[in-house]
Amino acid sequence: MATTTTTALHPQFRPPSHPRATRRLRPCPSSSSVRPRFSVRAAAASASASAPAQREVVAGVPWGCEIESLESAASLERWLTASGLPEQRLALEKVDIGERGLVALKNVRNGEKLLFVPPTLVITADSEWSNREVGDVMKRYSVPDWPLLATYLISEASLEGSSKWRSYIDALPRQPYSLLYWTRTEIDAYLVASPIRERAISRIGDVIGTYNDLRDRIFSKYPDLFPEKVYNMENFRWSFGILFSRLVRLESMDGKVALVPWADMLNHSPEVDAFLDYDKSSQGIVFTTDRSYQPGEQVFISYGKKSSGELLLSYGFVPKEGTNPNDSVEFLVSLNKSDECYKEKLQALKKHGLSESESFPLRVTGWPVELMAYAFLVVSPPEMIQRFEEMAVAASNKGSSKPALNYPELDEQALQFILDCCESSIKKYTKYLEGAKGSAEVSINTKQANRTLLLKQLARDLCISERRILYRSQYFQFHHPIAGELRCLLAKGILQYQAKIFGAATE
Ligand SMILES: C[S@@+](CC[C@H](N)C(=O)[O-])C[C@H]1O[C@@H](n2cnc3c(N)ncnc32)[C@H](O)[C@@H]1O
Known part of the structure; x- marks a missing residue:
C-alpha cells in the first residue's frame, strides 16, 4: 500500500522459471493442530490451482467480507479500541472513491498527525504465530517476508476465533x-x-511459482501442519492480493514491510503527498496530512508515486483520467533489423546490458535521457560507428555521470523515430478502444456481466490514460532531456496531430 519510497514490492521467494514444470502434489490430509475454516468451494478450487489465471469462474476464500459492505466495520473498530488504538478523528464509512474509506469526524488541520496505530497492532514478519508449530517451520526455512506474510495471513485466517x-x-x-x-x-x-499486460502475466506467474515453491519445499513435507485444504493456490491468491494492495513499507522501522490494520482502510489519491510511517515520538504508525479536511470528507494518503498501470496492477483501480501527475507508460523501442550496422549496434547494446528491444518510461512530464540515447543509436549512420558505444552507455544509464548527448545532426531523426514509435503504439490503443466500444459479450449471469463491465471499464480507463501520455509526448513542449531546457517539439508532421490531441484531452 502506501510506501514512503517508490520501490515496487515483489515477492522475494523466487519462483521457478517454468512454474508448470514443477511437481504437483497429492492433496494432504488435514491437521489436527489447526481448525481450518475451509469450505467446499476452497477445496474444489485447489484442484485446478496450477493455472488459476486461466479459470473463468473465480472461487473465493471462506473468510473476509464483501468490500462494498460495512458488515465487519463495527467489530473491527471495537477490537482496535480494546487493543489500544487511541480515540480517532476518523471513522470507517462507505465512500465514493474506494468503496470503504476513512472519513474525518472533526475538522482536520493541514500538518496534523493522525492514526497512532501501536506496533502491537501491526503484522510484520516478526509477528507471533497463533499456530506456533507452523511458524517454527516457516522460520526454519528462512522464508522471506512476502511469502512468509502470505502464509501467516492464511494460517491466522484459518484459525478463526x-x-x-x-x-x-x-x-x-x-x-x-x-x-x-x-x-x-x-x-x-x-x-x-498496454504494457501492463506483460507485467500482469509475470506477476501472476510469480505468485503461482512462489506458491509452488512453498508447497514443494515446505508444505508437502509437513502435510499435517499445512493441509492443502487450507494452504492452496486459491487462498494464496487471496493473501498475495491482500499484500499487494495493503502492505506498507515503514521507512523509520528499517524499511520493514507491515500490514497496519485501520491505516489500511485509507484510500489513495495521486494528488496527496502524505505517507504512512512509524513515528518514534508517539511510538505509533501515523501520517501527516498535507491539507485540511472538513467533517465528513474522505481523508486520503499516497500509496507512492505510481503510474495508473501500476495502481491497476497492485490495487485494482485506475485514477480518473488526467488526475495522476505520476502517470507514465512503458514505451518499447527496437533496433531496426535491416539496419546495415544492426550487428555492431546490438553488440554495443549488449556490452552494456541492453538488448535489441528496450522499454523506457514515458511520463506525463517528458521522457528520460536514456530513451533519447537509444533513439540516437537506432538512427545513427555507419560513419558514426565510433560513437555507438557511448550512445549505448548513455542508454543504459550505467555511466558515472549523466552523459552530454550532443548529436545535433541526428536530433530531428531521433525525435522522428520516437514520434513514429508513439504513433504505432497509439494505433494499438485506438484499435482496442474502438473495438471495445462495439463488442457485446454473452454473459452467463448478472454477476459475470457486472464483472466483465468493471474489468472493461478499468482497461478502457487505463488505455485512455496511457494513450494520452503518448499523445502528449508527441505534441507538447517538454524539457529536452539533453539540454535540460524547455524545447518545442518541431519534428516533421507535428501539425497533423494537433487536432487529435485536443480530441484526446476531452475524451
Ligand atoms: C489499502 S486498501 C484501502 C481500503 C479499501 N478501500 C477497503 O475498503 O478495504 C486499498 C484498496 O482500496 C481501493 N482504493 C484505494 N484507493 C482508491 C482509489 N483512489 N480509487 C478506487 N479504489 C481505491 C482499491 O480497491 C485498493 O485495492
Missing part, C-alpha cells in the same frame, strides 16, 4: 480488487494494447 487477528481478517475483502483475479483470457483481451 483462535487468532488475535480475527476481527481484522473478517474486515478484509474476501476478494481484493487485484489483477491476480483476472483470468488469462481477460488479461489478453482487455490489456492487449
Whole structure:
C-alpha cells in the first residue's frame, strides 16, 4: 500500500522459471493442530490451482467480507479500541472513491498527525504465530517476508476465533480488487494494447511459482501442519492480493514491510503527498496530512508515486483520467533489423546490458535521457560507428555521470523515430478502444456481466490514460532531456496531430 519510497514490492521467494514444470502434489490430509475454516468451494478450487489465471469462474476464500459492505466495520473498530488504538478523528464509512474509506469526524488541520496505530497492532514478519508449530517451520526455512506474510495471513485466517487477528481478517475483502483475479483470457483481451499486460502475466506467474515453491519445499513435507485444504493456490491468491494492495513499507522501522490494520482502510489519491510511517515520538504508525479536511470528507494518503498501470496492477483501480501527475507508460523501442550496422549496434547494446528491444518510461512530464540515447543509436549512420558505444552507455544509464548527448545532426531523426514509435503504439490503443466500444459479450449471469463491465471499464480507463501520455509526448513542449531546457517539439508532421490531441484531452 502506501510506501514512503517508490520501490515496487515483489515477492522475494523466487519462483521457478517454468512454474508448470514443477511437481504437483497429492492433496494432504488435514491437521489436527489447526481448525481450518475451509469450505467446499476452497477445496474444489485447489484442484485446478496450477493455472488459476486461466479459470473463468473465480472461487473465493471462506473468510473476509464483501468490500462494498460495512458488515465487519463495527467489530473491527471495537477490537482496535480494546487493543489500544487511541480515540480517532476518523471513522470507517462507505465512500465514493474506494468503496470503504476513512472519513474525518472533526475538522482536520493541514500538518496534523493522525492514526497512532501501536506496533502491537501491526503484522510484520516478526509477528507471533497463533499456530506456533507452523511458524517454527516457516522460520526454519528462512522464508522471506512476502511469502512468509502470505502464509501467516492464511494460517491466522484459518484459525478463526483462535487468532488475535480475527476481527481484522473478517474486515478484509474476501476478494481484493487485484489483477491476480483476472483470468488469462481477460488479461489478453482487455490489456492487449498496454504494457501492463506483460507485467500482469509475470506477476501472476510469480505468485503461482512462489506458491509452488512453498508447497514443494515446505508444505508437502509437513502435510499435517499445512493441509492443502487450507494452504492452496486459491487462498494464496487471496493473501498475495491482500499484500499487494495493503502492505506498507515503514521507512523509520528499517524499511520493514507491515500490514497496519485501520491505516489500511485509507484510500489513495495521486494528488496527496502524505505517507504512512512509524513515528518514534508517539511510538505509533501515523501520517501527516498535507491539507485540511472538513467533517465528513474522505481523508486520503499516497500509496507512492505510481503510474495508473501500476495502481491497476497492485490495487485494482485506475485514477480518473488526467488526475495522476505520476502517470507514465512503458514505451518499447527496437533496433531496426535491416539496419546495415544492426550487428555492431546490438553488440554495443549488449556490452552494456541492453538488448535489441528496450522499454523506457514515458511520463506525463517528458521522457528520460536514456530513451533519447537509444533513439540516437537506432538512427545513427555507419560513419558514426565510433560513437555507438557511448550512445549505448548513455542508454543504459550505467555511466558515472549523466552523459552530454550532443548529436545535433541526428536530433530531428531521433525525435522522428520516437514520434513514429508513439504513433504505432497509439494505433494499438485506438484499435482496442474502438473495438471495445462495439463488442457485446454473452454473459452467463448478472454477476459475470457486472464483472466483465468493471474489468472493461478499468482497461478502457487505463488505455485512455496511457494513450494520452503518448499523445502528449508527441505534441507538447517538454524539457529536452539533453539540454535540460524547455524545447518545442518541431519534428516533421507535428501539425497533423494537433487536432487529435485536443480530441484526446476531452475524451
Ligand atoms: C489499502 S486498501 C484501502 C481500503 C479499501 N478501500 C477497503 O475498503 O478495504 C486499498 C484498496 O482500496 C481501493 N482504493 C484505494 N484507493 C482508491 C482509489 N483512489 N480509487 C478506487 N479504489 C481505491 C482499491 O480497491 C485498493 O485495492
